[in-house]
Amino acid sequence: MMVQFKCSPPSDRERDASFPSIRQGSSIREWVLGVRESLPTAILILALDGLSRMNVTIPNPQLFLALAICIAAFRGGWGGGMAAAALGVGNALYFFSLPGELFSYSTTGLSKVAVNAVTLPGIAALTATLSHRVATGEHKHALSFFRDAEAPIVLMRLDGTILSWNRGMTRLTGISVEEAKERPIDHLVQTEDRAPLREALDAIVEGKTTVSLVLRFPLLGTSLNLPARLSCSLHPNRTETGRPSGIIMVGQALSAIPATHQTTDQPKEDP
Numbered sequence: 010m011m012v013q014f015k016c017s018p019p020s021d022r023e024r025d026a027s028f029p030s031i032r033q034g035s036s037i038r039e040w041v042l043g044v045r046e047s048l049p050t051a052i053l054i055l056a057l058d059g060l061s062r063m064n065v066t067i068p069n070p071q072l073f074l075a076l077a078i079c080i081a082a083f084r085g086g087w088g089g090g091m092a093a094a095a096l097g098v099g100n101a102l103y104f105f106s107l108p109g110e111l112f113s114y115s116t117t118g119l120s121k122v123a124v125n126a127v128t129l130p131g132i133a134a135l136t137a138t139l140s141h142r143v144a145t146g147e148h149k150h151a152l153s154f155f156r157d158a159e160a161p162i163v164l165m166r167l168d169g170t171i172l173s174w175n176r177g178m179t180r181l182t183g184i185s186v187e188e189a190k191e192r193p194i195d196h197l198v199q200t201e202d203r204a205p206l207r208e209a210l211d212a213i214v215e216g217k218t219t220v221s222l223v224l225r226f227p228l229l230g231t232s233l234n235l236p237a238r239l240s241c242s243l244h245p246n247r248t249e250t251g252r253p254s255g256i257i258m259v260g261q262a263l264s265a266i267p268a269t270h271q272t273t274d275q276p277k278e279d280p
Contacts, residue, residue: 043088050077050093054100061104071125074100075132082136090133101125161239161260164246167253169194169210181237181262182226194258199225199236213245213256223263238263 057070067073074097082090103111105118114122155162155175161182164173174189184197195203195210202224209220220243225236239260246255 040086040088043085043090044092046081046085046089047092047096050074050081050096053077054096058100058104075129078129078133079136082133083140086140087134087137090137091130094129094133097129098122098126101129161262163189163194163258163260165194165210165256165258167210167214167255169207169256171197172255178260181239181260183228183237184226197226199227201225209243210256213243214253216253219244224260 053073057067057073060067078090078093078097081093085092101122105114105121107113107115107118155164155173158175159177159180161177161180162173162175163171163178165171171189171192171194174184174186178189179185182197189197195206198206202222205222206224209222212220222241222243224239224241226239227236240263241258241260244257244259245253246257248254
């Protein structure tokens with residue numbers, strides 16, 4: 010009996026859905042985290058004000074402020090940039106006031122406030138846009154690598170729930186992106202491998218940097234009893250603070266025959 014394997018690659022929609030976005034600039038959480046990047050701008054403003062009170066002359070302090078806003082926008086996106094720009098505009102309202110008359114302005118002072126009110130948010134918006142484009146380019150590069158890699162790669166939450174499942178995993182196990190996503194990975198391996206896999210996941214959560222083991226995945230859509238055997242290495246996906254936020258599993262096929270979705274049994278011809 011000859012067994013023929015066929016595998017259709019996942020669609021673009023499946024591929025994009027299988028890879029979590031690296032940066033969602035419009036989310037409220039990203040705005041809140043970005044605002045923290047405006048703290049150096051606030052410190053700079055206080056430092057410039059202190060030097061001014063000490064009669065220390067700083068040539069064109071607005072250049073330093075514009076640079077701080079650029080840094081805040083690049084690191085913190087729209088949230089950091091606009092928060093820093095708001096601090097800059099507030100500083101201009103205070104700095105260009107008439108001596109002894111807060112928020113009262115001469116014609117020249119009012120024009121300078123207007124220039125700051127336009128240019129500082131503009132600088133922040135331009136830098137945040139460039140930052141977003143850089144992040145988008147990095148995301149597309151990572152997405153292309155993940156979905157087109159021949160090596161089987163899985164991204165999971167800390168509890169083992171599958172977030173991403175690439176083409177390599179589909180080719181070797183016959184399990185599509187839609188079938189795997191949001192399912193516990195230990196539900197997809199053979200029963201005998203579930204306990205060792207769960208122990209490996211727990212070890213990553215507890216701080217271990219690498220765990221290696223062999224997993225067997227039943228071949229879906231085939232008449233074969235042999236499972237797909239993968240030598241897998243699990244690693245933590247960490248946040249900026251170093252805390253584990255997820256788990257990455259990279260595998261290497263040990264099976265002699267690749268698994269795919271469909272099989273066609275053809276009778277062996279008599280000589």
